[in-house]
Amino acid sequence: MPSTxxxxxxxxxxxxxxxxAQRLLADAFAASGTRGYHYRLLVALDEHGPGSQxxxxxxxxxxxxxxxxxxxxxxxxxxxxxEPDPADRRRNIITLTRPGAKRxxxxxxxxxxxxxxxxxxxxxxxxxxxxxxx
Amino acid sequence: MPSTxxxxxxxxxxxxxxxxAQRLLADAFAASGTRGYHYRLLVALDEHGPGSQxxxxxxxxxxxxxxxxxxxxxxxxxxxxxEPDPADRRRNIITLTRPGAKRxxxxxxxxxxxxxxxxxxxxxxxxxxxxxxx
DNA sequence: CTCATTTCAGTGTTACTGACATAC
DNA sequence: CGTATGTCAGTATCACTGAAATGA
Numbered sequence: 001m002p003s004t005x006x007x008x009x010x011x012x013x014x015x016x017x018x019x020x021a022q023r024l025l026a027d028a029f030a031a032s033g034t035r036g037y038h039y040r041l042l043v044a045l046d047e048h049g050p051g052s053q054x055x056x057x058x059x060x061x062x063x064x065x066x067x068x069x070x071x072x073x074x075x076x077x078x079x080x081x082x083e084p085d086p087a088d089r090r091r092n093i094i095t096l097t098r099p100g101a102k103r104x105x106x107x108x109x110x111x112x113x114x115x116x117x118x119x120x121x122x123x124x125x126x127x128x129x130x131x132x133x134x
Numbered sequence: 135m136p137s138t139x140x141x142x143x144x145x146x147x148x149x150x151x152x153x154x155a156q157r158l159l160a161d162a163f164a165a166s167g168t169r170g171y172h173y174r175l176l177v178a179l180d181e182h183g184p185g186s187q188x189x190x191x192x193x194x195x196x197x198x199x200x201x202x203x204x205x206x207x208x209x210x211x212x213x214x215x216x217e218p219d220p221a222d223r224r225r226n227i228i229t230l231t232r233p234g235a236k237r238x239x240x241x242x243x244x245x246x247x248x249x250x251x252x253x254x255x256x257x258x259x260x261x262x263x264x265x266x267x268x
Numbered sequence: 269c270t271c272a273t274t275t276c277a278g279t280g281t282t283a284c285t286g287a288c289a290t291a292c
Numbered sequence: 293c294g295t296a297t298g299t300c301a302g303t304a305t306c307a308c309t310g311a312a313a314t315g316a
Contacts, residue, residue, distance in 0.1 A: 011155045013268035018152030021145045054273055090273040090315050126267055133264045134147035224291045224297040
């Protein structure tokens with residue numbers, strides 16, 4: 001039974017849980033120099049296929065201007081390709097490369113590990129309930 | 135039923151919920167120029183009484199260096215007092231003022247409003263379950 | 269002309285790090 | 293001496309804003 005005002009607020013609890021998760025993830029990603037934006041973009045590319053930067057932004061909820069910087073980081077690493085769209089010369093088509101897909105699989109395992117660590121105190125049923133409520 | 139990999143992750147869901155809550159709170163606080171750190175410090179002062187900045191930092195989870203800046207903001211507004219501790223000249227004793235307590239009550243109502251807005255889709259029982267799981 | 273896209277530059281909050289001087 | 297405190301300066305991520313240039 002949390003006694004203080006703050007500790008009773010779901011908002012507070014959600015924030016602390018999120019901060020905890022963020023910290024675990026950031027630490028896990030730090031080893032490979034990956035940031036959250038990179039992972040989210042790789043996932044979007046893997047699941048929705050190549051697309052323009054604006055499309056990626058809409059899919060991931062990342063602002064267009066931040067997509068630019070994230071793609072700027074992924075391309076030199078060879079994890080994604082940036083090519084002009086011949087059909088619409090405003091657009092760049094971003095494509096997941098083979099090394100990018102490979103890196104994504106590694107990161108997926110990292111995320112799964114953090115997931116398990118985070119949810120360790122919860123049973124299967126409780127996890128399902130949590131997901132449903134959120 | 136979320137179909138994509140990311141949307142199934144509790145970590146992701148918690149983050150989105152947290153971001154949503156943060157945004158609502160920041161917007162609600164913005165009108166009075168309050169930030170999250172300010173609210174947390176006021177709550178700590180109200181519930182634990184006066185204390186040194188280092189103690190406040192430990193109570194709230196805010197870094198010492200960030201406590202400095204937050205107190206720097208609260209004092210000129212008259213919401214808190216900063217006085218040297220005669221018993222330990224390294225320390226400043228931070229005290230909640232009457233206007234500070236009053237402001238805190240206003241902010242509490244703001245937080246409660248955000249709380250309700252955030253949890254509107256959940257029943258009483260579901261809210262309790264969520265709090266318990268977190 | 270209007271709208272979409274990419275890009276750059278900048279802001280703000282939260283969180284953390286390192287260093288320093290002071291005092292216990 | 294080591295440790296605690298307050299302070300300052302700086303970094304990082306995520307998120308957002310505004311503006312400019314280009315092209316549909």
